[in-house]
Each structure stands twice: as structure tokens, then as C-alpha cells.
Amino acid sequence: KAGVTQTPRYLIKTRGQQVTLSCSPISGHRSVSWYQQTPGQGLQFLFEYFSETQRNKGNFPGRFSGRQFSNSRSEMNVSTLELGDSALYLCASSLASGSTYEQYFGPGTRLTVT
């Protein structure tokens, strides 16, 4: 079974631009979560989607948004990029939304903002 895929793997953007990252979950998985990983802040939760509905959102500004499609694929968007948005963005999928389900992570998208 194929794992979680994320596109693109690497991205370089300029301050003020916007970016869209894509995540395809493992087949059959209906829940998708997004995390930001930086050396200073570590791994921080962005949001979780299940059945096209946002179930939870982390403490990030409104510039960060996401959505999930009917096939469970998810996208996240960051508008008006800032230098501090440079990070590894990780997508994770699980069978369903809930405390006991383990999450399987994709390889991440490395975003660099210049």
C-alpha cells in the first residue's frame, strides 16, 4: 500500500507570496493532519480534517488555511508568506479521527521563504 505523498517536496518562495501544499493520504484513510516542523519550535499542530470538515485547528494565524476534498486529499495554503514560515510541513493520515488511531506521516514539503 502506498504511503502518504506530499507535493512538492521542496519550494522556494518570496515574502508576501502565497503557497499551496498538497497531501494524498494512504488509501482508505479519511483523516488528514498537518504539522509544521522548525528547529526552534519543534513539531506544531496546524489543523486536522476528517470527511472534508476541519475538526481542530492549532494556534496559527489566519494566513494558514486548509481544506480536504471528497477523496480525502488535502491542501494547505499559506498567504502573505513571512520569513518565519520557512519550515518542513508534514502531513499525516489516519484511518479516522480519534485518540487511538496512529498517524502515518509523509516525507514533508520543505518551504523556504526568502
Added chain:
Amino acid sequence: AQSVAQPEDQVNVAEGNPLTVKCTYSVSGNPYLFWYVQYPNRGLQFLLKYITGDNLVKGSYGFEAEFNKSQTSFHLKKPSALVSDSALYFCAVRDYGSSNTGKLIFGQGTTLQVKP
């Protein structure tokens, strides 16, 4: 608020020796705990989880973790370390404040260095 602490930034061990990566947690209810490993330029790989039941949980690649409720710990262990185990290890707990959603709270990570 739920939290996870990994008190060691780095753990060094010789190949063939047992290894332990420490994790302590703070939750308001029953803890759901996870260990993940991250290799350079890769995403996180799931190793094991504790939901309920036996305090000793066995996972992938020969790793196991011991849940200790009285000490609020969930240390990762392996009887015999391999050089290929060298990576960044994360302990995580489910956030109970999120109405049973999938949100994970991660520790800061521990770098494991296994030397030949």
C-alpha cells in the same frame, strides 16, 4: 494542558548495547502515547503506541516502550542498538482538550547516536 518532555537532547550509545530514550508526560486523563522516529530529510515513522493494557508495548524494528503511570513516563527501549538506529526520536501524546481528535503534542525530540 497536556505536555510531553524529552529530557535529553542527545543520547549516545555503542552498537550492541541497550538503549533508552526518555519521555515523561502530563495529561488530564488516560494517556494515549506514541513514539515516532525521523531520519534525515524524511517524515516521521510510527514506532509504537500505548492506549491501554500491558505496560510493555512492542513496536517496529525491535523497539519497545515501558509505560509507567506512577512516574508518568513512557521510555523507549531497545535491547541491542544498531548504527542504523541513529536518528531523531519523538514522543507524543494525544491532546485530550481537542474532543477526541487526532491532534498530537510532541516532545522536542532526542537525537540518538549509535557508534560502531
